[in-house]
Amino acid sequence: MTSQAKDVPAARGDLFDPACPTRRLLDRIGTKWTSMAVKVLAEAAPDEVRFAELLRRMPGVSQKMLSVTLRSLVRDGLVARRVEPSVPPAVHYRLTTLGLSLETVLAVVRDWAEAHMAEVDRANELDGGPQDPPGSATV
Amino acid sequence: MTSQAKDVPAARGDLFDPACPTRRLLDRIGTKWTSMAVKVLAEAAPDEVRFAELLRRMPGVSQKMLSVTLRSLVRDGLVARRVEPSVPPAVHYRLTTLGLSLETVLAVVRDWAEAHMAEVDRANELDGGPQDPPGSATV
């Protein structure tokens, strides 16, 4: 649908490319439950975690969203899915090597967030708050 | 201001909190143009970059989205905005110290993306393609 444009400049670096890997990665880890799922699976690693268990360890997630999230992760090769042929069926999930390496990245994101998001919050409060900080040309 | 709640379970880790800093950070850098804006500003640092220059260095972005993106970044204290009182006005942007530290995180994300997104793509192709890879316990 969108791939047969005439020329698609692509300009300077591939970072501006619509197929920029960074952009696409951010699209994935930016979805609401992906990072949490990866974290929970990483904490359990190398053990597997069952669907219902993930549901329990991810407060707020619905079955649908967990299902959608896991399917994406499996499709991306970040999570492995193993079905135990019993009744009722038991499905186990675990991070692949690739998924584990991604967890490392998410850990960096987490560290920054825990270290600096309070600062971000403060900046926001000053902006919307009663204050009129000197030097702010709010106009 | 947010500290006088009754108990706020906070359960295991604050990572499951709806106000989880990681989740909120991902919401921000997950927006389409934020990471690119930060990257461009980081490349130019410590120099400032004007609005029109950013527009040029971020192919595909519209004036509206650049404006929205920059406003968010400024609100979050990640970017500083300086207005030169001339006609027509010239507005300069630069990363704050906080913004520069975030760029470090984004660099990690970028590195992983460039190193591993091809693998993710391959996993997706195998999934939707004609192949039935040996050893994949898809069941």
Add this chain to the structure above:
DNA sequence: CTGAATCCTTAACGATACTG
């Protein structure tokens, strides 16, 4: 030049109900 305001389309997300 720099931005804000408006309209529209798309997709993520949540709630719910149903199936093997």
Add this chain to the structure above:
DNA sequence: CAGTATCGTTAAGGATTCAG
């Protein structure tokens, strides 16, 4: 137990227009 299907809401994002 582990999903899928459907529906409705919401918000991100793009195109365009107007203004200081």
